[in-house]
Amino acid sequence: MELTGTWFREGHGVDPDIEVPEDLTAMAKGVDPQLERAITEIKNLVKTKGYTAPEMPAYEKR
Template identity: 45%
Template sequence: MGPLIGTRTWGGLIGISGVPRLIDGGVVTVPTFGIYSTSGKWIVEGHGVDPDIEVVDDPSKMTDGGDPQLDKAVRVVLEEIEKNPPKRPKPPAYPDRSGE
């Protein structure tokens, strides 16, 4: 899909399965499974996901309406499109329906 841009995630990734309802209509979520690789090692949990391109959010820029991560992502996508422009397929020939 494309590079991951931003900062490393915090490293908490435990899934929930099912959402039991309480008598008052509320719900409870309980961690029920973790995520591990095909080699049997925990992934993400305790470390997080490292970005391909690290861009730290700067709150001072965000208060002025900027978004450093989004701005970088847009630049990267536009560069990729310029390097690898989409190829439009040629339209097929129109069918000959004159004998119908």
């Protein structure tokens, strides 16, 4: 049961933020349209928001 009090479908995962239709012909040729779209989205995010590497954590004191 969900927090709203309604039942959810069993086996139903999370709905995608960006729908990419499956192209079985491309997948048979070794091209994954979903992976290609994800790479494009990440490149756009890096261009628009930039990237800051996280700081290295301090060493443990043992």
